[in-house]
Amino acid sequence: MNKSTFVYVTYIKTTKEKLWEAxxxxxxxxxxxxxxxxxxxxxxxxxxxxxxxxxxxADTGVVSxxxxxxxxxxxxxxxxxPELKEEGYATCKITLEDVxxxxxxxxxxxxxxxxxxxxxxxxxxxxxxxSGLKSLxxxxxxxxxxxx
Amino acid sequence: MEPVFKALADPVRRAILDSLFCKGGxxxxxxxxxxxxxxxxxxxxxxxxxxxxLVAVVWKGREKLHYLNPVPIHEIAxxxxxxxxxxxxxxxxxxxxxxxxxxxxxxx
Numbered sequence: 483m484n485k486s487t488f489v490y491v492t493y494i495k496t497t498k499e500k501l502w503e504a505x506x507x508x509x510x511x512x513x514x515x516x517x518x519x520x521x522x523x524x525x526x527x528x529x530x531x532x533x534x535x536x537x538x539x540a541d542t543g544v545v546s547x548x549x550x551x552x553x554x555x556x557x558x559x560x561x562x563x564p565e566l567k568e569e570g571y572a573t574c575k576i577t578l579e580d581v582x583x584x585x586x587x588x589x590x591x592x593x594x595x596x597x598x599x600x601x602x603x604x605x606x607x608x609x610x611x612x613s614g615l616k617s618l619x620x621x622x623x624x625x626x627x628x629x630x
Numbered sequence: 631m632e633p634v635f636k637a638l639a640d641p642v643r644r645a646i647l648d649s650l651f652c653k654g655g656x657x658x659x660x661x662x663x664x665x666x667x668x669x670x671x672x673x674x675x676x677x678x679x680x681x682x683x684l685v686a687v688v689w690k691g692r693e694k695l696h697y698l699n700p701v702p703i704h705e706i707a708x709x710x711x712x713x714x715x716x717x718x719x720x721x722x723x724x725x726x727x728x729x730x731x732x733x734x735x736x737x738x
Binding site for chain 1: 686
């Protein structure tokens, strides 16, 4: 398999609608995404940019598939580390499913090359982002991120 | 969190996670070959790992691919380790590894 793939799954006690809102609204994002936020119209084919809290651009891409509140697929390119940017676009597919009284959130991050540095870098952040999102939605409290 | 600890309590299941850590996206047959166990035994272990959310499944057509899902282990880390210096823990863990790799006897 000539691909780099990472999968993250978490179960959150919330509704798909609330989780979707947390994924797509800047006020929520900055609380669990290392202070970053997205700018995007969240429409099929729309471009998105992820900004650091100081306003510089972290990552960019395009919304390649969107089915609110079930599925969001983004193309994903790094913009601040040249050795990652040169790898080009990865794909990040987020699916939300109702499972009993929780929402199962699956993040599938893939790139069509083995040992992708971008996927390696992105993968270090996802578990913390998902834990932060879960904590925020279930308890309304964000996790401290200073240790990361 | 209890299913996670139960799943991790078994050495074969930890070996399956080690194998998925090294190479994600393995099928049941790949894992059977790697561990020299019956199909039923491996699929039973995989079910327990999936129920604990330690293994995530991705379907590619009719193929069921297995990946290590690091999120539950991260939650354990944030619950008990985050407030301590992670840098120091890493140094300790490296120290332990270098000492143990000099010794060599085959234990867990």
